[in-house]
Amino acid sequence: MHARIAVMASGHGSNLRALIDYLDALRDERPGEIVLVVSDRADAGALAVARGAGIAAESIAGGHHDAGRIEALLAAHEVDLVVLAGYLRLLPPAVVRARHGRVVNVHPALLPAFGGQGMYGMHVHRAVLAAGVRVSGVTVHFVDERFDCGPIIAQWPVPVFDDDTPEALAERVLRVEHHLLPRVVSALARGDVRLGDDGRARGVLRTGAAEASFALLQLPDEPLARTLDAAIAR
Numbered sequence: 130m131h132a133r134i135a136v137m138a139s140g141h142g143s144n145l146r147a148l149i150d151y152l153d154a155l156r157d158e159r160p161g162e163i164v165l166v167v168s169d170r171a172d173a174g175a176l177a178v179a180r181g182a183g184i185a186a187e188s189i190a191g192g193h194h195d196a197g198r199i200e201a202l203l204a205a206h207e208v209d210l211v212v213l214a215g216y217l218r219l220l221p222p223a224v225v226r227a228r229h230g231r232v233v234n235v236h237p238a239l240l241p242a243f244g245g246q247g248m249y250g251m252h253v254h255r256a257v258l259a260a261g262v263r264v265s266g267v268t269v270h271f272v273d274e275r276f277d278c279g280p281i282i283a284q285w286p287v288p289v290f291d292d293d294t295p296e297a298l299a300e301r302v303l304r305v306e307h308h309l310l311p312r313v314v315s316a317l318a319r320g321d322v323r324l325g326d327d328g329r330a331r332g333v334l335r336t337g338a339a340e341a342s343f344a345l346l347q348l349p350d351e352p353l354a355r356t357l358d359a360a361i362a363r
């Protein structure tokens with residue numbers, strides 16, 4: 130099945146850019162295409178990224194009262210997979226319910242830690258540094274009706290260094306997001322990953338790696354591993 134993907138974003142759109150580039154690089158092997166980008170901010174960089182890539186770009190305020198408009202837009206573009214990539218609003222519950230198991234989010238920390246309402250962007254990285262943890266990371270999860278609480282699909286660790294500023298940690302985490310999110314979205318689009326009847330993420334990632342539990346994604350031969358080696362070696 131060739132998945133029709135919508136990306137919802139409030140910010141610069143670097144995750145959107147990474148997903149566009151990843152799918153383009155797969156050429157005829159790509160399991161889906163981005164057909165729509167939606168933002169709650171008319172001036173979001175993500176909308177400019179979409180327009181530059183020839184992808185339909187729409188801005189909707191994004192409140193719960195906009196559930197009908199959001200769903201109508203997704204339906205009009207025959208979207209079957211929604212990716213929240215730095216979308217700062219809570220998706221209206223009616224939309225989440227209608228698309229159960231077909232909406233995912235990327236979060237710049239290892240949920241359930243450092244997640245939930247108000248935990249976005251630099252707030253996350255400041256909290257991570259204040260907590261003194263030695264490892265942060267990236268989480269991709271199915272979206273439910275609360276912030277950052279849905280079933281976890283994949284996580285990847287990111288080292289925290291003693292001299293880290295929130296900005297330095299954010300950049301290291303964002304680089305890992307750019308590797309992890311596209312691979313998980315592709316696995317979902319191929320049907321290799323799904324939300325199981327037990328409410329947990331189920332499936333494997335076919336990247337040449339051995340079957341990987343989605344509690345911790347193993348991508349030994351991927352650039353991400355080299356990125357982490359470089360980060361850890363720093």
Ligand code: GRF
Pocket residue numbers: 138139140141142143144145175214215216235236237249250303306
């Ligand atoms: C990322 O850090 C993401 O984890 C968070 O918001 C940021 C989006 O960045 N949810 P961008 O707009 O994709 O550059």
